[in-house]
Amino acid sequence: xxxxxxxxxxxxxxxxVVGVVERRQTLPVLANLLVKVADGKLTLTGTDxxxxxxxxxxxxxLADGETTIPARKLFDxxxxxxxxxxxxxxxxxxxxxxxxxxxxFTLATLPSSxxxxxxxxxxxxxxxxxxxxxxxxxxxTAFAMANQDVRYYLNGMLLDLQEHSLRCVATDGHxxxxxxxxxxxxxxTRRQIIIPRKGVNELVGLLETGDGQVELEFGRNHLRVxxxxxxxxxxxxxxxxxxxxxxxxxxxxxxxxxxxEVLRGALQRAAILSNEKYRGVKLEFxxxxxxxxxxxxxxxxxxxxxxxxxxxxxxxxxxxxxYLLDALAALHGEKVRLNLRDAQSSCLVQENDNDQSRHVxxxxxx
Amino acid sequence: MDAFYASVEQRDDPALRxxxxxxxxxxxxxxxxxxxxxARKFGVHSAMPAxxxxxxxxxxxxxxxxFSRYKAVSRQIRAIFARHTDLIEPLSLDEAYLDVTVTxxxxxxxxxxxxxxxxxxxxxxxxxxxxxxxPNKFLAKxxxxxxxxxxxxxxxxxxxxxxxxxxPVGRLPGVGKVMEARLAxxxxxxxxxxxxxxxxxxxxxxxRWGHRLHELSRGFDEHPVQPDRxxxxxxxxxxxxxxxPLEQLQPHVVRLAGKTWAAxxxxxxxxxxTIVLKLKTSDFRTLTRSLTPRVLPASASELxxxxxxxxxxxxxxxxxxxxxxGVGLAGLVDRDNHVAQSELFDMAVAPS
Numbered sequence: 001x002x003x004x005x006x007x008x009x010x011x012x013x014x015x016x017v018v019g020v021v022e023r024r025q026t027l028p029v030l031a032n033l034l035v036k037v038a039d040g041k042l043t044l045t046g047t048d049x050x051x052x053x054x055x056x057x058x059x060x061x062l063a064d065g066e067t068t069i070p071a072r073k074l075f076d077x078x079x080x081x082x083x084x085x086x087x088x089x090x091x092x093x094x095x096x097x098x099x100x101x102x103x104x105f106t107l108a109t110l111p112s113s114x115x116x117x118x119x120x121x122x123x124x125x126x127x128x129x130x131x132x133x134x135x136x137x138x139x140x141t142a143f144a145m146a147n148q149d150v151r152y153y154l155n156g157m158l159l160d161l162q163e164h165s166l167r168c169v170a171t172d173g174h175x176x177x178x179x180x181x182x183x184x185x186x187x188x189t190r191r192q193i194i195i196p197r198k199g200v201n202e203l204v205g206l207l208e209t210g211d212g213q214v215e216l217e218f219g220r221n222h223l224r225v226x227x228x229x230x231x232x233x234x235x236x237x238x239x240x241x242x243x244x245x246x247x248x249x250x251x252x253x254x255x256x257x258x259x260x261e262v263l264r265g266a267l268q269r270a271a272i273l274s275n276e277k278y279r280g281v282k283l284e285f286x287x288x289x290x291x292x293x294x295x296x297x298x299x300x301x302x303x304x305x306x307x308x309x310x311x312x313x314x315x316x317x318x319x320x321x322x323y324l325l326d327a328l329a330a331l332h333g334e335k336v337r338l339n340l341r342d343a344q345s346s347c348l349v350q351e352n353d354n355d356q357s358r359h360v361x362x363x364x365x366x
Numbered sequence: 367m368d369a370f371y372a373s374v375e376q377r378d379d380p381a382l383r384x385x386x387x388x389x390x391x392x393x394x395x396x397x398x399x400x401x402x403x404x405a406r407k408f409g410v411h412s413a414m415p416a417x418x419x420x421x422x423x424x425x426x427x428x429x430x431x432x433f434s435r436y437k438a439v440s441r442q443i444r445a446i447f448a449r450h451t452d453l454i455e456p457l458s459l460d461e462a463y464l465d466v467t468v469t470x471x472x473x474x475x476x477x478x479x480x481x482x483x484x485x486x487x488x489x490x491x492x493x494x495x496x497x498x499x500x501p502n503k504f505l506a507k508x509x510x511x512x513x514x515x516x517x518x519x520x521x522x523x524x525x526x527x528x529x530x531x532x533x534p535v536g537r538l539p540g541v542g543k544v545m546e547a548r549l550a551x552x553x554x555x556x557x558x559x560x561x562x563x564x565x566x567x568x569x570x571x572x573x574r575w576g577h578r579l580h581e582l583s584r585g586f587d588e589h590p591v592q593p594d595r596x597x598x599x600x601x602x603x604x605x606x607x608x609x610x611p612l613e614q615l616q617p618h619v620v621r622l623a624g625k626t627w628a629a630x631x632x633x634x635x636x637x638x639x640t641i642v643l644k645l646k647t648s649d650f651r652t653l654t655r656s657l658t659p660r661v662l663p664a665s666a667s668e669l670x671x672x673x674x675x676x677x678x679x680x681x682x683x684x685x686x687x688x689x690x691x692g693v694g695l696a697g698l699v700d701r702d703n704h705v706a707q708s709e710l711f712d713m714a715v716a717p718s
Contacts, residue, residue: 173660174707242711278707320707346710362708 001035001065001091003042005057007081007100010042013055014075016230017046020053020202021071029114032068035089035096036112045117046071051199052118053206054231066112067091074098077105118233121219125161125191127183131214131227135207137168137179140330140357142200144170144177153239157200161191161218169244175323176244176360177330191218194241199223199234206232248360249348252339256285256310257352260336263290264328266304270294271321273302280364281321285312285340294321317343318366324349327359367443367460367487368494368515371400371436375429377492386426390416395605395689399431403515436460439491446486450479455503455591463503465591477520484518501526502587504539526585531558538582540575557583600633601642602626603692609648612682615691616674619643622693623670630695637662638695641669643676646690655679658697661709669693 017033025031025048034045043056077098078087085100091109098105138157146154149172160167164187167180195203203225207214217224225232270281274294284291290308295301317340328336333351340347349359367373371389376382386405390398398419401410408423419426440459447454450473453465466479473479480497487495494516498509501523509529512519521529535557536546552571554560560568561583568576581587602625604618630638640658647653655676663669673693 171710173710176710247710344708346708360710362710365706365708 001037001067002061002063002089003037003059004061004086004088005042005059007078007083007085007087009057009059010087011078013042013044013057013229014078016055016206017044017053018071018075019205020046020048020051022048023072027114027116029068029110029116031070031072032110032115033071033074034066034068034112034115034117036066037062038064038066045115047116047118048198049116050196050235051202052233053202054233056229061088063090065091067096067109068112068115069096069107069109073107118222118235121217121222121224121233123217123219125187125189125218127161127166127185127187127216127218128213129166129181129183129216131207131212132209133181134214134216134225135204135209137166137181138200138204138207140179141168141170141177142204143326143330144172144175144359145197145200146172147197149173153194153237153241156194156196156237158241158244159191159193159195159216159218159223161187161193163187163190166216169241171242171244174320174362175327176247177327177357178244178248178359179330179357181356192241193218193223194237194239195223195234196237199232203232203234206230247346248358249339249341249346252341252345252348254285254310254312254315254340256290256308256312256338256340257335258290258306258308258338260328260331260334262306263336264325266292266306267321267324267328270302270304271325273300274321278364279321280318280366281324282316282318282366283338285310285315287311287313312340315340315342317347318364319347319361320364323361327361330359331357367439368496369400369402369406370439370460370493371431372402372405372429373493374436374439375432376402378435382427382429386410386423388416388419388423388426388428389431390419390428391430392428395607397605401426439493442491443487443495446483446490449486450483453591453593455593463506463591477518480518480520484516502585503589503591504582504587505529505585507539508533508537527561530583530585531556531561533557535560538579540578540582598698599642599694599696600626600629600638600698601644601692601694601696602629603644603690603694605646605690606688609687609689611685611687612645612677612680615645615677615688618691619674619677619693620667620670622691623673624666626693626695627666627669633698636698636700639697639699640695641672641676642692642694642696643673644690644692644694645680645688647682648687648689650689652690653680653682656696660707669695 021031030048036043041056042059043054045054081100087098087100089096089098094109096107096109098107142157145157149155154171154173158169160169165180165182167178169178215226221236223234223236270292273296274281275296282293288308290306292304327349331351335352337350337352338347343363347361350357372387375387375389387402388398388405388410389400390396394417396416398410398412398414398416400412405423405426410419410423436459447462447464450469450471451464451466455463466476469479473482476499480499484495484497487493496510496514496517498506498519500506500509500521505521509519509521533556535541535549535554554563560579565580568580572579602622604622640656642654642656644654657672657676659672663672
């Protein structure tokens with residue numbers, strides 16, 4: 001196996017795959033990247049057995065073959081080489097020789113036969129959508145995923161594929177984020193899959209803005225995303241996502257429209273004096289006005305007043321200010337609408353002119 | 367107080383005076399609550415199985431405990447303490463720390479105060495007490511054992527190092543059998559050895575605890591006397607009639623959860639955050655498992671369910687039998703400081 005490539009051309013696919021490699025592995029070979037030359041191109045693969053990332057790039061002076069090379073070391077070397085350096089890599093027996101200008105490195109390898117790859121995913125459904133849209137859907141919801149919750153099915157993101165739409169949903173049990181988009185193609189049956197947290201993070205890191213298309217392949221136990229020269233595959237979480245539609249409030253008849261940036265600024269300031277642990281703020285609604293209050297154990301106090309288009313009076317609800325700020329950051333548009341019922345019920349936050357993006361936040365009993 | 371429960375029994379029944387007395391419930395499974403000094407000569411001590419005490423001292427008179435009388439005496443001695451200071455930190459019915467830096471009586475020294483208190487106790491309760499006088503709590507506690515019974519021992523600031531140096535490390539608070547063994551491996555038997563090892567080495571080996579050990583070895587203890595320290599845990603426990611395997615403890619857990627819950631209901635202004643399951647094996651190993659759920663239990667049965675769930679985290683060999691089980695609620699905080707985040711989904715929170 002042999003190839004020659006310019007530093008920058010190698011650095012990009014390396015960056016795309018190296019993030020998948022865990023710092024601590026269960027198998028030695030998982031610390032390595034699969035490096036393969038075939039069909040006139042160079043292909044790099046990283047895996048942690050749950051998420052696999054494959055990136056390919058054209059290269060010169062190719063000799064077919066494959067091996068595995070320590071991922072972190074290869075990445076650190078390539079990154080540290082001078083701009084524009086030409087890199088030659090060649091497999092010599094059990095060693096890989098990397099030469100660039102006057103630099104020479106000899107790296108240990110492990111046989112490629114030991115490297116686990118995901119081949120067939122038993123395709124059940126396939127949709128295509130703009131890369132930028134998928135990125136926005138995932139970025140607008142990923143923050144709400146649970147982290148190491150005993151309810152393992154919350155430690156990831158639900159992709160809810162419906163007849164004409166795709167929804168991304170994430171929740172940690174206290175708040176929920178949802179964003180949906182219409183699909184050009186029609187889907188035969190509704191499918192719900194849960195991508196694990198790590199897969200979500202790697203995928204968001206891979207997706208870029210721009211007008212490219214990505215292919216989403218729903219497999220029986222995997223999701224595969226094809227984007228140009230990169231193929232992302234993640235195992236799915238085998239579990240049932242809770243009935244999220246049931247917790248999106250319908251009877252929240254008390255509404256307030258507020259300027260998004262003004263509300264965000266007021267909440268950020270009030271947050272400074274909220275209890276560090278619970279981060280509670282109290283929202284008090286009265287006609288045309290929203291008052292935000294926070295206090296901490298030191299008895300310091302913040303009061304903010306914001307103009308609001310609302311007829312609501314005599315309603316006071318507590319929330320974790322972090323959840324409100326996360327939701328506002330994920331929304332676009334000038335105005336947001338808060339939909340509430342009472343101090344015990346959840347609040348639905350959305351843009352005031354559409355419901356593509358919805359955030360449900362449970363109150364904090366202060 | 368000296369041999370407190372046993373002394374109260376001897377005071378109230380002249381026939382018991384001068385004879386070995388053991389305060390313990392009847393029954394094959396009971397443990398000794400207290401032993402008079404006459405009984406201690408035979409090697410009987412509190413917390414020992416009553417059966418063993420009987421074997422060691424067959425002539426001992428066994429008396430069942432009567433806590434109402436002990437509590438009455440306890441109130442009497444606290445009233446005596448209160449004449450001298452309000453800074454009283456009770457440790458049990460018959461033990462307390464007193465901060466006598468400033469006293470209500472204006473007696474010239476801590477030693478004089480201790481003597482006055484001991485004299486009043488003798489006068490008013492016809493019982494004897496021992497006292498330790500020292501610059502801090504941990505030294506006072508060690509000193510109070512020094513001249514028992516009916517004694518007083520004073521450790522002046524200048525004597526602290528000399529007093530501590532020959533003491534076995536096991537006398538330091540927090541140093542149990544395990545720690546003692548680990549220190550012995552390092553060739554450390556006395557507090558003086560510990561001090562010689564130095565702070566850096568102790569911290570390197572034992573982390574923050576090493577730092578504390580070093581402070582103790584030099585006689586430092588900054589913990590103030592804390593009057594009215596509220597109990598940090600509400601719990602109920604039972605020694606069982608017979609040692610039983612883990613799986614058979616469930617009905618006991620349910621019963622004890624009910625008792626704990628009832629006691630917890632009387633706590634109107636505090637909220638518990640942690641559930642504790644306590645077990646003691648037939649060979650007297652104590653273990654606890656705890657859980658701080660996001661959603662607190664709302665009934666005795668929910669408490670029982672969560673507490674019983676903790677038994678899955680006990681990893682002793684399958685044949686292990688248990689002699690004691692307890693269910694507790696810990697991490698009590700003022701209700702005002704407790705903020706509850708509501709849940710989106712109605713899901714039972716199972717311990718993992």
